[in-house]
Amino acid sequence: MRIPASPGTHLSAYPIHTTITTRVSDMDGYGHLNAIRLGQFYEEARANFYMQAFDKQQRDTRILVAELTFQYLGEGFWPGAIEMGTGIAQINSSSFLMGQGLFQNGELLGMCKTVLVCTRDGKACPIPDEMRSMLARQSIKTTETA
Amino acid sequence: MRIPASPGTHLSAYPIHTTITTRVSDMDGYGHLNAIRLGQFYEEARANFYMQAFDKQQRDTRILVAELTFQYLGEGFWPGAIEMGTGIAQINSSSFLMGQGLFQNGELLGMCKTVLVCTRDGKACPIPDEMRSMLARQSIKTTETA
Amino acid sequence: MRIPASPGTHLSAYPIHTTITTRVSDMDGYGHLNAIRLGQFYEEARANFYMQAFDKQQRDTRILVAELTFQYLGEGFWPGAIEMGTGIAQINSSSFLMGQGLFQNGELLGMCKTVLVCTRDGKACPIPDEMRSMLARQSIKTTETA
Amino acid sequence: MRIPASPGTHLSAYPIHTTITTRVSDMDGYGHLNAIRLGQFYEEARANFYMQAFDKQQRDTRILVAELTFQYLGEGFWPGAIEMGTGIAQINSSSFLMGQGLFQNGELLGMCKTVLVCTRDGKACPIPDEMRSMLARQSIKTTETA
Numbered sequence: 001m002r003i004p005a006s007p008g009t010h011l012s013a014y015p016i017h018t019t020i021t022t023r024v025s026d027m028d029g030y031g032h033l034n035a036i037r038l039g040q041f042y043e044e045a046r047a048n049f050y051m052q053a054f055d056k057q058q059r060d061t062r063i064l065v066a067e068l069t070f071q072y073l074g075e076g077f078w079p080g081a082i083e084m085g086t087g088i089a090q091i092n093s094s095s096f097l098m099g100q101g102l103f104q105n106g107e108l109l110g111m112c113k114t115v116l117v118c119t120r121d122g123k124a125c126p127i128p129d130e131m132r133s134m135l136a137r138q139s140i141k142t143t144e145t146a
Numbered sequence: 147m148r149i150p151a152s153p154g155t156h157l158s159a160y161p162i163h164t165t166i167t168t169r170v171s172d173m174d175g176y177g178h179l180n181a182i183r184l185g186q187f188y189e190e191a192r193a194n195f196y197m198q199a200f201d202k203q204q205r206d207t208r209i210l211v212a213e214l215t216f217q218y219l220g221e222g223f224w225p226g227a228i229e230m231g232t233g234i235a236q237i238n239s240s241s242f243l244m245g246q247g248l249f250q251n252g253e254l255l256g257m258c259k260t261v262l263v264c265t266r267d268g269k270a271c272p273i274p275d276e277m278r279s280m281l282a283r284q285s286i287k288t289t290e291t292a
Numbered sequence: 293m294r295i296p297a298s299p300g301t302h303l304s305a306y307p308i309h310t311t312i313t314t315r316v317s318d319m320d321g322y323g324h325l326n327a328i329r330l331g332q333f334y335e336e337a338r339a340n341f342y343m344q345a346f347d348k349q350q351r352d353t354r355i356l357v358a359e360l361t362f363q364y365l366g367e368g369f370w371p372g373a374i375e376m377g378t379g380i381a382q383i384n385s386s387s388f389l390m391g392q393g394l395f396q397n398g399e400l401l402g403m404c405k406t407v408l409v410c411t412r413d414g415k416a417c418p419i420p421d422e423m424r425s426m427l428a429r430q431s432i433k434t435t436e437t438a
Numbered sequence: 439m440r441i442p443a444s445p446g447t448h449l450s451a452y453p454i455h456t457t458i459t460t461r462v463s464d465m466d467g468y469g470h471l472n473a474i475r476l477g478q479f480y481e482e483a484r485a486n487f488y489m490q491a492f493d494k495q496q497r498d499t500r501i502l503v504a505e506l507t508f509q510y511l512g513e514g515f516w517p518g519a520i521e522m523g524t525g526i527a528q529i530n531s532s533s534f535l536m537g538q539g540l541f542q543n544g545e546l547l548g549m550c551k552t553v554l555v556c557t558r559d560g561k562a563c564p565i566p567d568e569m570r571s572m573l574a575r576q577s578i579k580t581t582e583t584a
Contacts, residue, residue: 021167024193025186025328027321035503036317036477040171043474047170051225065473069507079197171474173467181357182331182463189328211327215361313459316485317478332463339462343517371489 009111011103013141014085016052018045022078033076033109042070042100042112045084049098053138054131061128066095067115074109076102087140089113091132094124099140155257157249159287160231162198164191168224179222188216188246188258191230195244199284200277207274212241213261220255222248233286235259237278240270245286301403303395305433306377308344310337314370325368325401334362334392334404337376341390345430346423353420358387359407366401368394379432381405383424386416391432447549449541451579452523454490456483460516471514471547480508480538480550483522487536491576492569499566504533505553512547514540525578527551529570532562537578 008014020041028034050063076082082104089099100112118127127135154160166187174180196209222228228250235245246258264273273281300306312333320326342355368374374396381391392404410419419427446452458479466472488501514520520542527537538550556565565573 019167020169021165023166023186023190025189025320025326028317029319029321029323031321034317035506036474036481039474039477040169043171044169048225065510067507067509068473069505071505072503079194171466171472174463175465175467175469177467180463181360182328182335185328185331211364213361213363214327215359217359218357311459312461313457315458315478315482317481332461335463336461340517371486 008101008140011085014087015138016049016086018048018084020082027078045086049086062119064117064119066117069113071111076104076109088135088138089140091135094118094126154247154286157231160233161284162195162232164194164230166228173224187228191232195232208265210263210265212263215259217257222250222255234281234284235286237281240264240272300393300432303377306379307430308341308378310340310376312374319370337378341378354411356409356411358409361405363403368396368401380427380430381432383427386410386418446539446578449523452525453576454487454524456486456522458520465516479520483524487524500557502555502557504555507551509549514542514547526573526576527578529573532556532564
């Protein structure tokens with residue numbers, strides 16, 4: 001799957017927003033938010049996306065994570081909330097690409113791309129039409145400047 | 147240390163309140179919030195208490211957890227926030243007892259008592275006067291009915 | 293429930309042993325093993341106890357944690373494994389008390405007492421005879437010296 | 439950075455091995471090892487790599503994670519240990535690529551590629567010669583078949 005060059009670097013580009021309170025246990029020995037723990041924030045925003053974008057019926061088709069890529073762009077701190085932006089970057093026949101941005105105090109700390117595969121009975125299957133149109137409604141806004 | 151029979155069973159009894167967003171990763175295999183993960187919520191509210199109740203100078207005296215007791219009174223769920231109440235239940239010469247209540251949707255899910263010891267150079271020391279008066283200002287309200 | 297004065301302070305007193313490898317993510321900002329994370333080690337050893345002490349049939353009666361008490365006696369470090377000892381300290385009509393010791397390099401770092409309640413259909417029930425005799429076989433050794 | 443097509447799919451290809459015991463708390467609601475928690479296993483094996491491959495002096499140059507990519511190839515289970523393989527896949531001027539394989543019962547469950555950047559005073563710097571030769575000694579074995 002080709003990964004688009006620049007998913008949203010501003011929170012406003014993402015259709016679905018999730019606020020997460022940080023915990024003292026999210027910090028590592030350097031006093032900033034642990035790199036792996038940031039993965040938990042993306043996971044939480046992904047779960048929130050599912051709840052908002054999909055109705056229950058469509059969740060019957062199981063969606064599996066095939067690949068996760070995290071980019072680290074800045075250091076986060078406790079205390080203070082994290083703002084997550086989540087949206088869809090690309091839709092293929094049986095898989096789609098989710099893009100996420102992680103912000104604290106307006107600063108972009110990281111981005112995540114997730115390759116998700118639609119499966120039925122343990123095998124990849126075409127994305128159902130209804131799910132495809134739901135995903136399309138949750139696209140990340142790309143603001144091209146001429 | 148004698149542990150008082152009933153610390154606050156209502157959020158309003160606690161001087162310091164902390165809101166924590168739950169995470170999908172806080173759930174266990176039964177679909178409710180994991181018992182041990184609740185310990186992380188108490189830890190987070192305790193850290194918040196320190197920040198609000200103590201000024202930086204007093205944090206030089208190191209406060210150590212000597213004993214933690216969790217009572218489990220109900221099951222919590224994701225998604226949804228947790229409301230924590232934290233306050234002081236008892237003050238002794240070199241130690242004090244912190245009481246905490248964990249609430250979700252107004253229901254008391256658990257309580258925690260923590261025995262905290264004031265130390266200097268690795269040994270227990272008397273609680274400094276200024277810290278003692280700060281702790282006293284953060285007492286849990288006990289509403290005795292005649 | 294009366295809590296016995298001294299459960300096992302030596303690993304050899306416990307009938308069931310569990311080895312857990314520590315993780316760099318178990319450390320807190322002070323460079324030692326996080327107090328709350330130690331709770332995960334006790335949880336892991338408790339799960340291991342269930343698997344070794346109970347057969348599948350008896351696990352149908354659901355056992356709930358009613359109260360957990362952790363005592364902190366020393367600081368643990370990463371890297372290096374943790375040795376856990378787990379056994380039964382007391383058996384009542386519908387509840388029992390589990391005792392655990394947490395050791396690193398032969399040093400006792402903490403102890404945990406857990407009040408566990410036997411339930412059926414969401415209500416406390418008498419401990420079945422077969423489970424009672426299984427629990428009795430897993431008692432913590434008390435070495436009284438005259 | 440070009441990411442090589444196939445880092446080691448066998449544990450024997452990796453110069454440094456790390457054994458990690460899984461925890462009941464590593465499981466998600468589906469009863470298998472949580473995808474994000476697998477990230478903790480890679481982190482642990484990376485820390486173990488640093489300890490084995492670098493001497494203390496070289497750790498003065500701070501190595502930062504710039505990008506992490508996880509591939510999910512199979513489901514892991516508790517209880518049971520995880521075997522991690524860690525090695526170096528590519529060395530550039532100021533960055534290098536670490537490759538890792540995650541195995542359970544001999545089955546490859548996932549792979550991780552980490553782009554690591556060498557920094558001094560908060561800015562990317564050339565990899566020191568001594569570190570470069572250390573990294574070269576920890577290369578992943580590539581078994582090309584004609």
